[in-house]
Amino acid sequence: MHQLEVLLTPEQLHTRATELAQAIRADIGDAPVVLLGVLKGAFPFLTDLSRALEGDVLIDFVQISSYGDDRSSSGVVRLIKDHDVNIQGQHVVIVEDIVDSGLSLRFLRELLSVRQPLSLKTAAMLQKDVPRDLDTHADYIGFVIPDVYVVGYGLDDAERYRNLPYVAVLSGHSPAAG
Numbered sequence: 001m002h003q004l005e006v007l008l009t010p011e012q013l014h015t016r017a018t019e020l021a022q023a024i025r026a027d028i029g030d031a032p033v034v035l036l037g038v039l040k041g042a043f044p045f046l047t048d049l050s051r052a053l054e055g056d057v058l059i060d061f062v063q064i065s066s067y068g069d070d071r072s073s074s075g076v077v078r079l080i081k082d083h084d085v086n087i088q089g090q091h092v093v094i095v096e097d098i099v100d101s102g103l104s105l106r107f108l109r110e111l112l113s114v115r116q117p118l119s120l121k122t123a124a125m126l127q128k129d130v131p132r133d134l135d136t137h138a139d140y141i142g143f144v145i146p147d148v149y150v151v152g153y154g155l156d157d158a159e160r161y162r163n164l165p166y167v168a169v170l171s172g173h174s175p176a177a178g
């Protein structure tokens with residue numbers, strides 16, 4: 001079995017999502033905002049963020065793939081599902097679970113910016129504390145965490161643990177468990 005060590009509690013995550021929603025509203029003002037959740041991992045953060053956002057909110061999803069089931073990035077990002085909402089002339093916030101290498105974020109920014117949104121920002125609940133290019137930082141960051149593999153609050157290990165209401169560090173394999 002894997003060991004789960006709680007890093008961020010449901011209360012911490014929920015409070016931070018509310019604070020980020022307020023920061024987004026302070027920047028955008030009263031205008032409509034399009035939240036583009038990045039499937040699959042962004043769904044709990046998108047839920048918390050969208051419920052805390054006042055005013056006009058449109059929700060859509062994109063899906064990309066950069067990780068296989070093996071906990072290491074392939075370095076190649078693919079678009080699996082595009083959004084349906086027209087983002088031209090809209091304030092858009094890409095909602096991500098976690099920024100690690102920043103490759104996914106850079107891919108999405110390049111893809112979406114040519115569609116001429118009024119503004120394009122990124123919110124990530126977690127950002128790993130690893131060296132990276134400046135342009136791959138999220139604009140709204142919940143928590144900066146150490147460079148460890150985490151699960152829960154949308155994050156998975158081979159599709160498991162996304163349902164956990166907390167973020168935990170995943171470690172340890174039982175040799176018998178297979």
Ligand code: IMP
Pocket residue numbers: 041066067073096097098099100101102103104105148149150151155156157
């Ligand atoms: P990046 O392109 O390297 O920034 O990777 C971003 C994506 O990799 C995230 O949206 C996650 O789906 C996945 N990822 C990165 N680190 C973790 C982790 O610690 N646990 C689970 N998934 C992760």
Ligand code: MG
Pocket residue numbers: 038039040041042097098
């Ligand atoms: Mg992801």
